[in-house]
Amino acid sequence: MNTIIVKTPVTRHLGELFSKNGLSKKTVVLFDENTRNLFGSELLDLLTEQGFQWLDLVVPAKETSKSFNTANKLYGKMILADVDRSWNLLAVGGGVVGDLGGFIAASYYRGIPIIQLPTTLLAMTDSSIGGKVAINHPLGKNLIGFFHLPRLVLIDPAYLKTLPMREIHAGMAEVVKYGFIADRDFLFRLDRHFSEIIALEEPFVTDAIRRSAEIKSDVVEKDFREESGLRATLNFGHTFAHGLEKLADYRYLRHGEAVTIGMVCALSLSHGLGYLNREELDQGVRILRKFRFPHGLVQRRFLGESSESLLEYMLSDKKKLDRKLRFVLLKSLGSAFLLEETVEDHHVLKAITEAKELFKKALAC
Numbered sequence: 001m002n003t004i005i006v007k008t009p010v011t012r013h014l015g016e017l018f019s020k021n022g023l024s025k026k027t028v029v030l031f032d033e034n035t036r037n038l039f040g041s042e043l044l045d046l047l048t049e050q051g052f053q054w055l056d057l058v059v060p061a062k063e064t065s066k067s068f069n070t071a072n073k074l075y076g077k078m079i080l081a082d083v084d085r086s087w088n089l090l091a092v093g094g095g096v097v098g099d100l101g102g103f104i105a106a107s108y109y110r111g112i113p114i115i116q117l118p119t120t121l122l123a124m125t126d127s128s129i130g131g132k133v134a135i136n137h138p139l140g141k142n143l144i145g146f147f148h149l150p151r152l153v154l155i156d157p158a159y160l161k162t163l164p165m166r167e168i169h170a171g172m173a174e175v176v177k178y179g180f181i182a183d184r185d186f187l188f189r190l191d192r193h194f195s196e197i198i199a200l201e202e203p204f205v206t207d208a209i210r211r212s213a214e215i216k217s218d219v220v221e222k223d224f225r226e227e228s229g230l231r232a233t234l235n236f237g238h239t240f241a242h243g244l245e246k247l248a249d250y251r252y253l254r255h256g257e258a259v260t261i262g263m264v265c266a267l268s269l270s271h272g273l274g275y276l277n278r279e280e281l282d283q284g285v286r287i288l289r290k291f292r293f294p295h296g297l298v299q300r301r302f303l304g305e306s307s308e309s310l311l312e313y314m315l316s317d318k319k320k321l322d323r324k325l326r327f328v329l330l331k332s333l334g335s336a337f338l339l340e341e342t343v344e345d346h347h348v349l350k351a352i353t354e355a356k357e358l359f360k361k362a363l364a365c
């Protein structure tokens with residue numbers, strides 16, 4: 001499956017690493033404007049020193065770069081530079097660059113290897129692992145894509161030093177999610193060392209990233225094409241989060257912020273349907289209270305909206321015309337499952353309303 005290396009500095013022996021993994025030293029390096037400015041010169045100099053032939057490509061640092069239009073422009077540059085099947089592609093950035101780079105690698109010349117060098121916490125722990133690569137369609141996010149596993153995932157937590165705090169919290173949502181769904185001890189370790197991880201202190205941050213990457217890759221290995229329901233557990237909190245993101249027009253909430261709120265709702269629903277006991281619900285919520293949001297964001301984007309309109313947005317997805325929502329619930333902290341039965345709307349509304357109450361209490365503290 002994925003070869004994942006977590007190390008600082010991870011790029012020192014890149015040439016050797018590529019050779020060992022059967023990769024040529026002909027590499028298209030994809031950045032966004034920010035990662036090109038921050039890390040581009042040093043990385044490209046290093047590739048030159050180590051005997052690589054490279055082509056660097058840069059896209060705007062926005063979600064809209066995950067488009068067919070951008071991909072098409074990049075194919076053109078690659079064709080003009082004589083990039084053929086003997087090349088590979090190294091994606092240096094967050095999930096946007098990783099997804100776009102993976103999409104291009106999966107399709108160019110019927111597929112060239114993709115190597116991920118993630119530089120956001122979300123990309124290190126989630127999007128770079130598992131081989132789902134996609135671009136957006138005007139009718140929906142991530143609808144056009146492939147399963148194209150990375151040949152190598154190179155994770156260096158030192159890249160996070162320049163990442164804005166808001167992005168760290170957003171990435172941390174997925175990290176805590178892994179604790180909720182698969183590893184109770186890890187969840188409590190994250191609880192104890194939350195502030196050290198957020199401050200990027202070692203060894204806490206590397207431990208958090210390494211364990212997250214392990215959990216994700218383990219789940220993906222067991223259920224690559226999302227058939228048994230196991231991979232679906234990675235979507236804990238996400239049914240609510242997708243509704244919230246849509247409600248916030250995909251602009252005002254970072255994905256991880258929506259997931260944090262979504263996990264409070266999912267914990268409430270797990271309790272409301274009789275799976276999670278009250279004590280564990282309270283413990284889970286106490287951990288999620290450690291997350292910080294920009295001032296007023298939760299009030300505007302969650303508490304200020306009616307529970308009914310959030311449910312409408314959750315249901316408004318084209319794929320859900322049968323009005324069936326799928327929920328991942330917890331039996332206990334560290335153990336998740338995909339609920340097969342349909343949940344009646346009134347249970348969902350109750351969970352949202354309870355989550356709001358929990359947030360109000362948290363904000364009042």
Ligand SMILES: NC(=O)c1ccc[n+]([C@@H]2O[C@H](COP(=O)([O-])OP(=O)(O)OC[C@H]3O[C@@H](n4cnc5c(N)ncnc54)[C@H](O)[C@@H]3O)[C@@H](O)[C@H]2O)c1
Pocket residue numbers: 032033034035038061062063066093094095096097099119120121122123126127128129130131132133134142159160161162163164167
């Ligand atoms: N393929 C998957 O399995 C999967 C899973 C989850 C999310 N995703 C996708 O990931 C994308 C979101 O990824 P993201 O949250 O990493 O966002 P992103 O790629 O937009 O990065 C966030 C911002 O941080 C900047 N940045 C990146 N690294 C930096 C660094 N080290 N220092 C300073 N700034 C840096 C970027 O330029 C960007 O402005 C979405 O498109 C989502 O659909 C994919």
Ligand SMILES: [Zn+2]
Pocket residue numbers: 174238255259
């Ligand atoms: Zn997510």
